Amino acid sequence: MTIKSLEQQFQDRIDAGERIEAKDWMPEKYRKTHIRQISQHAHSEIVGMLPEGNWITRAPSLRRKVGLLAKVQDEAGHGLYLYSAAETLGISRDELFDQLHTGKAKYSSIFNYPTLTWADIGAIGWLVDGAAIINQVMLTRTSYGPYARAMVRICKEESFHQRQGYEIMLGLSKGTPEQKEMAQDALNRFWWPSLMMFGPRDEESPNTEQSVKWKIKRKTNDELRQEFVDITVPQAEILGLTIPDPDLKWNEERGHYDFGEIDWDEFWQVVKGNGPCNKERLGARVKAWDEGAWVREAAIAYSDRRSRSQGDEASRNQGVSAAV
Amino acid sequence: MNKEWPLYEVFIRSKNGLEHRHVGSLHAADDQMALENARDVYTRRQEGVSIWVVESSQITASNPENQGELFEPAADKVYRHPTFYNLPDEVDHM
């Protein structure tokens, strides 16, 4: 059987709506694209914990603190689901981390913006998780089984994240004039970067066509972005906040909101590593990895010693592990 | 010499896109035999497209006696659920 006919068979399976599983034959490019996309997604979940973690100790009430803590904890779990999905494609966890730490792999550019005030936590839950949900709901039907199943789990958990953020925004925008101003300021700063989360315009996104053909993506960047704008504008109205876009208006004919041009220079600057927090975020990840090295080593040393020991010693150690 | 064949746990993926699910167990002399026996016992009516077998002794399981203390920490964390957050009716589907 020739390679070409294998590829054709593969495409036929995709076209028939079949899912691809880890041990199935797949074109090398399908595998590579998935490793890149899934790991980029995993890195985003993990790096995304940093801007929010920044506010855990300063949350304004216990209710807000436990909510934020639970959300950030979920994001760690999302990272794990996704790293595991990537590993089914034959790349190791250490290699994935190495790609992140050396800057070879990217993560969502939104996390390179700082969280300056408490309202930013509200804006992130509402807008950033909101944008992520739109992308992730699409991905529950992506063609690669392990990725799609990770997405189903993640989507179930995301709804609380967005509600948590929106509740913060609601509290602030119905609060004192200063609080409302703080909420508006957070919206002003996070609106455009949230739109950028969907990636470059379709014309500038060379991978989109192949991704759609392989059903990795089922909608284009611009379609998803439009969906986000249409859903989010009424939510801002309920808050009584103004979206910072003078060109934003309902287009009766299209049945969608028209919106202004994104600052693509800023987008590419941040992607290339020149955003306000790129160095800080990556630095924090590398530091956590380096400083955690002794813990990883100690756990392996303990496990090695335990598997070497026999009889009495094994049972004594079991007593130890039960007590830890 | 009388050595009992080890017990294997059998997991079947019913179709691509779904996870493998535990369907039962069987005895076999080795991994390959376990796979073949699982095929014969558990997929006679095309119940699956993929089989995993693993020796039961390789599975580390939680102890039902510790169930209480193991899962108790999640019991009082209502704030992990969407319903904990109060939103106006217009956006309550969020």
Ligand SMILES: [Fe+2]
């Ligand atoms: Fe996310």
Ligand SMILES: [Fe+2]
């Ligand atoms: Fe997440």
Ligand SMILES: [Fe+2]
């Ligand atoms: Fe989230």
